[in-house]
Structure formats: C-alpha cells, structure tokens
C-alpha cells in the first residue's frame with residue numbers, strides 16, 4: 001500500500017515545481033530468513049521542472065536541494081511515485097535481530113534454492 005500527495009506550485013525563481021509526499025507500507029523479503037518483512041517509509045521531495053539546457057547549471061547549485069526534471073512531454077505522476085519508492089527502498093532489509101518468525105525459518109530449511117524463493121517473491 002502506497003499513498004502519495006502531489007502539490008504543484010510556482011517557485012519564486014519562476015520554475016514550476018511539485019512537492020511530492022510518498023508514504024507506505026510494503027512487504028520486502030527479509031535478508032535473513034527470506035520471509036515477508038514489513039517496510040514502512042515516508043518521504044518528501046521537491047521536484048523542479050526546467051528546460052534541459054539550463055538544468056545542468058541549476059543542479060550544480062549546492063544551495064538548492066531540489067531535484068530537477070526536464071520540462072518535456074507529459075508528466076506521469078505514478079512514475080514519479082514509483083521512482084521515489086525505489087529511491088527510498090533499502091539495499092538490505094531484515095527482521096530485527098532474533099525477530100524472524102519460526103515459520104519463515106522452517107520454510108528456508110525446506111527450500112534449498114534461495115534464488116527460486118526470490119523469484120517467487122518478485123512475481124507478487
């Protein structure tokens with residue numbers, strides 16, 4: 001379950017921007033037991049739209065922490081939300097030490113091919 005809120009506005013420097021808030025609770029595979037492990041996240045990002053030719057100079061400004069997007073084509077908000085979720089997603093995720101459910105541990109013992117389990121999880 002992922003929820004998002006996008007608010008468009010005009011920045012004081014004249015560039016259109018979106019303030020994107022994304023939050024949610026997803027099930028990731030635990031790095032220890034490969035069982036399902038809930039991951040809760042919340043993020044807020046300001047995305048500024050500008051023509052490609054001036055975006056390079058803008059990104060070099062250390063004072064501005066906004067992310068720059070090219071001002072072209074049609075905006076697909078779901079893609080921005082998806083990118084944000086992927087950016088927030090941890091490289092490694094696991095239950096708290098000792099917190100792996102017994103059932104998941106047992107399932108791992110019966111399944112010798114860890115990559116097969118991962119492939120199965122990716123389908124959901």
Ligand SMILES: [Zn+2]
Pocket residue numbers: 030031032033034035037094095099100101104
């Ligand atoms: Zn675990």
